[in-house]
Amino acid sequence: MRDLAKKRLAANLRQSVKYLTLVFNDFFVLAIIFMFGALMFWYAQAMKTMPKNLWYYPLLLALILWLPTLSGKLVTLLQDADRQFLLTKDDQMEEYLAPMRRYSMYLPTFLLALTGGVMFPFARIKLGISPLSYLLLLLGLGAGKYFDLLWTSRHFDFDHAIARGLRLARLANLAGLLALLWLGRNFACLLLAGNLLAILLASRSKRQKLFDWQYAIDYERSRKEVVYAAFSMFTDVRERKIQVKRRKYLDFLLPKTRKRETPNSFLYRRTLLRDPEYLNLLVRMTAFAILLTIVVQSPYWVLGLSALVLYLTVWQLLPLGQAYDKNVMYRVYPITREKRGQDLRRVLGGAVFLQAALLAVCWLLLLPEHKLLCALAIMAWAAILAGLYLPCKTAEEDKRARYRGKKRGK
Amino acid sequence: MTLKIEHLTGGYSGTPVIKDINLTIKPGEALGLIGLNGAGKSTTIKHLLGLLRPQQGKISLDGISLADEPSKFKKKLAYIPETPVIYPELTLKEHLELTMLAYDLDLDEAWEKAHRLLKTFRLDDKLDWLPVHFSKGMQQKVMITAAFLAPAKLLVIDEPFTGLDPLAVANFIDLIRQGKQEGKEILMTTHVLADAQQAISNYAVLNRGTIEVVGTLDEIRRHYGLKDTDSFDRLYQLLYQEQSNA
Numbered sequence: 001m002r003d004l005a006k007k008r009l010a011a012n013l014r015q016s017v018k019y020l021t022l023v024f025n026d027f028f029v030l031a032i033i034f035m036f037g038a039l040m041f042w043y044a045q046a047m048k049t050m051p052k053n054l055w056y057y058p059l060l061l062a063l064i065l066w067l068p069t070l071s072g073k074l075v076t077l078l079q080d081a082d083r084q085f086l087l088t089k090d091d092q093m094e095e096y097l098a099p100m101r102r103y104s105m106y107l108p109t110f111l112l113a114l115t116g117g118v119m120f121p122f123a124r125i126k127l128g129i130s131p132l133s134y135l136l137l138l139l140g141l142g143a144g145k146y147f148d149l150l151w152t153s154r155h156f157d158f159d160h161a162i163a164r165g166l167r168l169a170r171l172a173n174l175a176g177l178l179a180l181l182w183l184g185r186n187f188a189c190l191l192l193a194g195n196l197l198a199i200l201l202a203s204r205s206k207r208q209k210l211f212d213w214q215y216a217i218d219y220e221r222s223r224k225e226v227v228y229a230a231f232s233m234f235t236d237v238r239e240r241k242i243q244v245k246r247r248k249y250l251d252f253l254l255p256k257t258r259k260r261e262t263p264n265s266f267l268y269r270r271t272l273l274r275d276p277e278y279l280n281l282l283v284r285m286t287a288f289a290i291l292l293t294i295v296v297q298s299p300y301w302v303l304g305l306s307a308l309v310l311y312l313t314v315w316q317l318l319p320l321g322q323a324y325d326k327n328v329m330y331r332v333y334p335i336t337r338e339k340r341g342q343d344l345r346r347v348l349g350g351a352v353f354l355q356a357a358l359l360a361v362c363w364l365l366l367l368p369e370h371k372l373l374c375a376l377a378i379m380a381w382a383a384i385l386a387g388l389y390l391p392c393k394t395a396e397e398d399k400r401a402r403y404r405g406k407k408r409g410k
Numbered sequence: 411m412t413l414k415i416e417h418l419t420g421g422y423s424g425t426p427v428i429k430d431i432n433l434t435i436k437p438g439e440a441l442g443l444i445g446l447n448g449a450g451k452s453t454t455i456k457h458l459l460g461l462l463r464p465q466q467g468k469i470s471l472d473g474i475s476l477a478d479e480p481s482k483f484k485k486k487l488a489y490i491p492e493t494p495v496i497y498p499e500l501t502l503k504e505h506l507e508l509t510m511l512a513y514d515l516d517l518d519e520a521w522e523k524a525h526r527l528l529k530t531f532r533l534d535d536k537l538d539w540l541p542v543h544f545s546k547g548m549q550q551k552v553m554i555t556a557a558f559l560a561p562a563k564l565l566v567i568d569e570p571f572t573g574l575d576p577l578a579v580a581n582f583i584d585l586i587r588q589g590k591q592e593g594k595e596i597l598m599t600t601h602v603l604a605d606a607q608q609a610i611s612n613y614a615v616l617n618r619g620t621i622e623v624v625g626t627l628d629e630i631r632r633h634y635g636l637k638d639t640d641s642f643d644r645l646y647q648l649l650y651q652e653q654s655n656a
Contacts, residue, residue: 242498244540246540258507267508270500274498274499324497330497331460331461
């Protein structure tokens with residue numbers, strides 16, 4: 001089982017590196033370097049002017065150092081097929097999970113080291129914590145995270161009640177850290193000692209012998225979904241399984257009558273509102289444009305950037321047109337593909353007008369000047385996208401569909 | 411007014427899986443397509459649905475050629491796949507509405523029929539649910555309901571019994587009988603002959619990509635030299651032997 005775990009970890013690492021390379025592309029890395037540099041510059045300036053030993057500094061430091069311990073769930077890499085093929089390996093699962101726990105420590109350790117490094121000048125200068133005490137606190141938090149992972153793996157022994165205990169343990173770590181920072185910085189080793197003792201007790205506690213395969217597989221599935229969702233914000237993730245939700249509260253956006261509806265527009269509307277891939281994109285881009293309004297404030301910059309966001313939204317939604325190309329029933333049903341570009345244009349045109357209208361309302365409320373002008377301009381831009389850009393793009397799709405139709409006919 | 415498959419040869423990327431298939435199904439007739447795994451049943455169905463392009467041969471329904479008028483052909487056809495194919499974003503009600511839109515059905519009449527079918531399969535209280543979250547058997551009932559809602563002349567059914575409870579199997583067989591009476595043409599692949607023979611009397615045996623015999627189960631028995639006392643499963647052993655000797 002240890003070999004299997006190592007094999008899976010190696011494959012997972014390869015996959016993660018593949019996606020991380022795509023996520024941290026040159027532009028993104030450059031943007032991060034600039035943002036981090038700006039943050040550090042602001043931090044260095046703030047350090048010069050901040051008074052020492054304010055009452056809330058320990059609370060601030062404790063919260064910032066504690067947050068990285070919440071990152072990184074237990075990686076198990078269990079698969080659906082394990083329920084069938086590893087069903088008899090209940091008593092060897094500890095052997096499988098031990099390397100998984102170590103692997104799961106990579107991300108929190110990195111984040112803890114990074115945060116610890118960044119916060120060290122603050123802790124040293126403004127709070128007067130000695131380097132040794134600070135290091136012991138960080139080690140204590142790291143040990144707390146390991147206990148967290150160890151305890152999580154006990155969930156898989158049909159012992160789900162310990163989830164409550166886990167939440168308490170996390171809060172106890174925060175409370176312990178806060179107490180040490182406020183009251184006894186010379187006893188920083190207590191956090192480490194306490195967590196090591198907890199690890200020892202947890203390792204020696206009596207275990208159930210039955211492994212809850214379904215629970216463990218569901219846990220891993222939901223963990224992976226979060227990871228893939230994060231990657232999918234930057235790149236296409238082949239492994240991602242979309243979880244469609246009913247979202248009845250959005251039904252008011254669907255036409256009440258079916259008179260002008262075609263099978264394609266019927267499908268496109270529902271996919272746009274219920275498939276998280278498309279809906280999240282629409283919501284994310286709209287939220288981003290609203291955020292720009294708040295941050296930038298300069299009306300013409302807001303207008304220009306929002307126009308770009310609208311264009312990018314439409315451009316990224318275009319694959320909706322081919323969403324069903326591989327669905328057997330879509331191909332078997334007598335649904336004509338020749339005019340589906342028109343249907344896509346109607347649906348995406350509606351979406352872009354909705355997005356522009358939301359922005360216009362926000363601007364009327366938030367912009368300091370030229371509100372009406374900007375609101376009208378963004379609506380005009382939406383009209384250009386819907387009336388000129390979309391027809392061009394969807395005409396290409398119509399042409400491709402006709403070509404495919406002819407090819408099939410031959 | 412018939413389904414005609416003439417000299418059909420086809421398969422995947424140039425490799426023929428089925429060779430020179432000839433089949434005719436007349437109105438009110440149901441034909442079972444039987445054979446071992448890999449014999450070419452699903453490939454035949456894929457050609458019939460227009461999912462594969464024939465290397466040779468012609469498929470037509472009521473004189474309408476699949477290759478020349480695919481949309482017209484498909485309007486006369488309904489399909490029940492072996493593994494249910496559900497639109498994840500659509501509710502059960504919307505699956506039926508899409509069927510009505512695709513086949514240009516009169517909404518009032520179609521809903522009347524839909525409600526009858528939904529009641530038969532005990533789905534009438536789940537109209538607002540997403541079938542993607544249903545069990546396999548319930549998803550199969552959605553496929554059956556949608557297929558029988560369509561005013562199709564030809565019903566293509568691929569291994570329909572997997573996952574259905576005995577009550578649903580009985581309901582489904584009743585629908586096939588009713589369909590035959592209404593003049594529908596039915597092509598069904600199955601291994602579950604005990605259930606199938608309640609509604610289907612004629613079968614075509616497909617082996618190594620060719621139709622070896624078409625007839626009733628008794629005629630097929632005689633063709634392969636099976637005794638009355640032999641189980642019909644013996645046929646599959648004979649087909650396997652033929653495959654091995656080839």
